[in-house]
Amino acid sequence: MSSATLKGPAAQAVGPTPRPSSKPRRSGAVGRQTAAAWILALPFAVLFLAFTAGPVLGSLGMSFTDMKQRDLRTPFAVNGVGFDNYVKALSDETFRKAAFNTAYFVVIGVPLTLVVALAAAVLLDKGVKKFQSLFRVGYYLPVVTSIVAVAVIWRFVLAPDSGLLNTVLGWIGIDGPNWLASKTWAMPSLIMMAVWRNFGSAMIIFLAGLQGIPHTVEEAGQLDGASAWKRFRYLIVPLLRPTILFTSVVTGIGYLQFFEEPFVMTQGGPLNSTLSVSMYTYQQFGFGNYSLAASMSYILFVVIAVLTFLQFRLLREK
Amino acid sequence: MRRWWIYLIAVLGLIAVAAPFVWMLLGSFKTDGELLRVPPTWLPEAPTNGNYSELFGKANFPRYFFNSTLVALVVTAGNLTFCSMLGYALAKLNFKGRTPLFVLVMGTLMVPGMVTFVPLFVLVTNAGLANSYPGLILPFLVSPFGVFLMRQFFAGLPDDLMDAARVDGTSELGIFGRIMLPLTRPALATLGILTFLGSWNNFLWPLVIAQTEDKYTLPVALALYSTGQNAQHYGLLMAGAVVVVVPVLVIFLAFQRHVTKGIAITGIK
Structure with missing residues (x-):
């Protein structure tokens, strides 16, 4: 009934001078659809503008002001300071350290995750026909679990003497370090955990990609006498290029924001060696430096956007 | 011939994925003292639900x-x-x-x-x-x-x-x-x-x-x-x-x- 009441004005908007033929009926149909579409879009649009699109712009605006915690109740009574927050962030030694750590986490973590994911996908696709779904579900399990909980567990796995990892390493004669207390090993520990938790997600996508490649491709390679590795490297990997692109972008975006891992496992230490940009942004927010935190989050946002764009360009060509 | 070692790798991978969860589950029934033991124990020596009763109580x-x-x-x-x-x-x-x-x-x-x-x-x-x-x-x-x-x-x-x-x-x-x-x-x-x-x-x-x-x-x-x-x-x-x-x-x-x-x-x- 609401569409009947809305039909009139909407139809007028589409065609103000109705013709006697089938035209008015047609524009009436379009009007009804337009009205229905906006009714259906309205709740989303309101929530989306208020809680996503608005804050995206708000964050940008805030990053050019001197807003602090004391301005919380009067967010519009602040002064513009131009690019001061960006200058401050980029010349802050600790922020640079956090940026370096984040780059470290991404540059090592993303390729490692994809290699493990691809290896697992090939293993399941080629070798494990029986119980394949069991393995697929098993490898995917960590992806659905809370990073906070996983980080708590891994703190015990990585404990120096009573931990699971060093015990297992001890069996083969390796004296493992005190992972999380070492400036050298803390970051690799976080990367190791991230790979463990996330490879299942990329693996599922790779599996779908592999299953989409026709058998004739492999058979052609076999006829030409190419070894299994060469078939994989020169026939399968190029065909997986779009999938690899996609998983690297999605994994990269996630890793650039890593936060829970240092929050729970190291609090950014030792000596800021695992402090991430997200973690530092959160700390500045906690200190009440709202506009500085906003500028830091925007730097991260721009880096994410640029890297995503570059990855698409890079992998699309060739 | 080729099959069995592929399955072996797959199973080892599954163990590596599952081990931290098993470790967590077993650990939740241990006392703080046992969790610090060197070398660590696998199965809880004296299983206790003390952790859970504290979790759901206090x-x-x-x-x-x-x-x-x-x-x-x-x-x-x-x-x-x-x-x-x-x-x-x-x-x-x-x-x-x-x-x-x-x-x-x-x-x-x-x-x-x-x-x-x-x-x-x-x-x-x-x-x-x-x-x-x-x-x-x-x-x-x-x-x-x-x-x-x-x-x-x-x-x-x-x-x-x-x-x-x-x-x-x-x-x-x-x-x-x-x-x-x-x-x-x-x-x-x-x-x-x-x-x-x-x-x-x-x-x-x-x-x-x-x-x-x-x-x-x-x-x-x-x-x-x-x-x-x-x-x-x-x-x-x-x-x-x-x-x-x-x-x-x-x-x-x-x-x-x-x-x-x-x-x-x-x-x-």
Whole structure:
């Protein structure tokens, strides 16, 4: 009934001078659809503008002001300071350290995750026909679990003497370090955990990609006498290029924001060696430096956007 | 010949994936003293449910569990409702503004929560919703991902059904609600589970907005316990991790078909 009441004005908007033929009926149909579409879009649009699109712009605006915690109740009574927050962030030694750590986490973590994911996908696709779904579900399990909980567990796995990892390493004669207390090993520990938790997600996508490649491709390679590795490297990997692109972008975006891992496992230490940009942004927010935190989050946002764009360009060509 | 070692690698991989969870489960029944033992024990020597009774007694975890469940259920209901509405409009209805709307929604698909949380905190605080359930819930009631998933699914349904219903005089909203929506049950199941899991595991926003203990969700409580005065209370933390992880594992194992299908539809977790 609401569409009947809305039909009139909407139809007028589409065609103000109705013709006697089938035209008015047609524009009436379009009007009804337009009205229905906006009714259906309205709740989303309101929530989306208020809680996503608005804050995206708000964050940008805030990053050019001197807003602090004391301005919380009067967010519009602040002064513009131009690019001061960006200058401050980029010349802050600790922020640079956090940026370096984040780059470290991404540059090592993303390729490692994809290699493990691809290896697992090939293993399941080629070798494990029986119980394949069991393995697929098993490898995917960590992806659905809370990073906070996983980080708590891994703190015990990585404990120096009573931990699971060093015990297992001890069996083969390796004296493992005190992972999380070492400036050298803390970051690799976080990367190791991230790979463990996330490879299942990329693996599922790779599996779908592999299953989409026709058998004739492999058979052609076999006829030409190419070894299994060469078939994989020169026939399968190029065909997986779009999938690899996609998983690297999605994994990269996630890793650039890593936060829970240092929050729970190291609090950014030792000596800021695992402090991430997200973690530092959160700390500045906690200190009440709202506009500085906003500028830091925007730097991260721009880096994410640029890297995503570059990855698409890079992998699309060739 | 070739088969067995492939299976061996696959099984070793599975053990590596599962070991931390098994370690967690076994550890939750150990005392703090046993958890510090060198070399560590596998099976608890004297299994105790002390960690759990403390967790559900003194530590107020039933409250956090309730908060997490309430938030996740409302967020899921919101996403199912609002994302399917817009997804349908974008996939099946002709209207002005369709393309810009779609571009706008997709443009924010990858916007990280990190970018929006500061102004969002200011907004929610000034709306008087800090440290409240609406404050925890409202920002997550809709998601671009949900719209994308539902739009993809609706786009795959035939137009004939709608045309037939129009000829019969069904209203546009009736076509959506009574004819098309029931056909998307598989997509709704996928979206529902992914949203529930995402909300259950969400951390940054609840950490920012839940200021008193009675509004903590499970991940917030666990993270603050593990970095606060209970940092050395290992058994309690293990049991806490079990309470956070096990419901999710159960839901995932029961509905895993839908989860992997969602990844196939959209390519995104």
